[in-house]
Amino acid sequence: MRILIVDNYDSFTFNIVHSVRRFPGSNLQIIEAGKINLQEIDSFDKIIFSPGPDLPRPGNVMERILREYAGEKPILGICLGLQAIVHYFGGRLRQLEEVVHGRKKNIIKTENYSEILKDIPSNFEAGLYHSWITDPDYLPGCLAITAVSEEGRIMAIRHKEYEIEGIQFHPESVMTPDGDKMLHNWLKM
Numbered sequence: 622m623r624i625l626i627v628d629n630y631d632s633f634t635f636n637i638v639h640s641v642r643r644f645p646g647s648n649l650q651i652i653e654a655g656k657i658n659l660q661e662i663d664s665f666d667k668i669i670f671s672p673g674p675d676l677p678r679p680g681n682v683m684e685r686i687l688r689e690y691a692g693e694k695p696i697l698g699i700c701l702g703l704q705a706i707v708h709y710f711g712g713r714l715r716q717l718e719e720v721v722h723g724r725k726k727n728i729i730k731t732e733n734y735s736e737i738l739k740d741i742p743s744n745f746e747a748g749l750y751h752s753w754i755t756d757p758d759y760l761p762g763c764l765a766i767t768a769v770s771e772e773g774r775i776m777a778i779r780h781k782e783y784e785i786e787g788i789q790f791h792p793e794s795v796m797t798p799d800g801d802k803m804l805h806n807w808l809k810m
Contacts, residue, residue, distance in 0.1 A: 624808070625665040626651045627682060629673025629701050633750075636793035637671060637699065640801045644808045654682045659689055667695045667808070670702025672791060676714065676753060677705035684709050687785075695784035697737065697807050700751055703778065703787030706764075710780070713759035720752040725796040728768050728776050735767035735779050736810040737786050737803045747776070748796030751789060784810065 624641060628634045628651050641649050650665070654673070662668070668690065670683050677683060683698070683705035690696065691709075698706045704714055728747045730738055755775040760766070767786070768777035779786045786807065792800030 622646055622667065622808070623648045623650070623665045624667045624669065625662060626669045626671055627657065627686070627702075628653045629671045629675070629683075630654065631672040631674060631701070633791060633793050634671040637669065637804070640793055640804045641669070641808065643801065644805050647808065657682050657686075659685060662686060662690065662694075665694065668697070670696065670698040670705055672700035672702065672750070675701065677701065677708040681705065691780075691785060692783045695807070695810060696786075698785075698787035699793075700789060700791060703789050704753060704755070706780075706785060706787045707755045707760070707778065710761040710763055711759075712761045712764065713756045714753045715756040716753050717751070721749045722752070723796075724749050726790075727771050728790060729771065730768050731766050733765040733767045733779070735777060735786060736784075737788065737792075737807045738767060738777065739806045741799050741803060741806075745799055746796065747790035747792070747800075748794030749790050750794070754789065 687709040777788045792803045
């Protein structure tokens with residue numbers, strides 16, 4: 622299985638790389654977001670959008686990948702990657718009044734099924750590093766909420782028709798004990 626990690630210039634990207642490399646049969650390539658040629662993506666089976674320090678901008682590489690491959694290839698967005706998915710499908714983001722960087726929080730699964738959260742407890746701990754969240758008032762109808770924080774903030778989504786999932790928290794963080802299992806769940810789908 623060929624897996625592409627779109628590196629959005631985040632220091633956590635290589636933690637994701639290490640987890641994915643432990644998955645049997647994974648053939649992984651990391652390409653920086655600014656250096657991706659869409660034609661080379663055809664050869665990959667799955668795509669992961671890494672976290673990053675920015676906001677999803679119109680015309681960014683994640684948007685172009687979604688435009689070309691949504692419905693054709695499984696896509697996982699982590700943090701900024703989730704935000705790019707929400708933005709692409711018509712949702713909006715909202716800036717938090719208080720930045721949430723390096724905090725462990727309790728996350729609660731909803732009744733909506735999520736492959737990445739399969740066999741994960743209904744309440745689990747996860748590491749958070751973000752200052753923007755999905756605005757629940759502007760969540761597109763094609764996206765289902767699969768997990769929320771104790772405060773009710775959207776922490777995970779999945780597309781209702783396509784194999785696209787997004788998580789706001791960081792599975793690659795040491796503050797997310799089940800993070801490797803989550804990534805491996807997604808790789809198995």
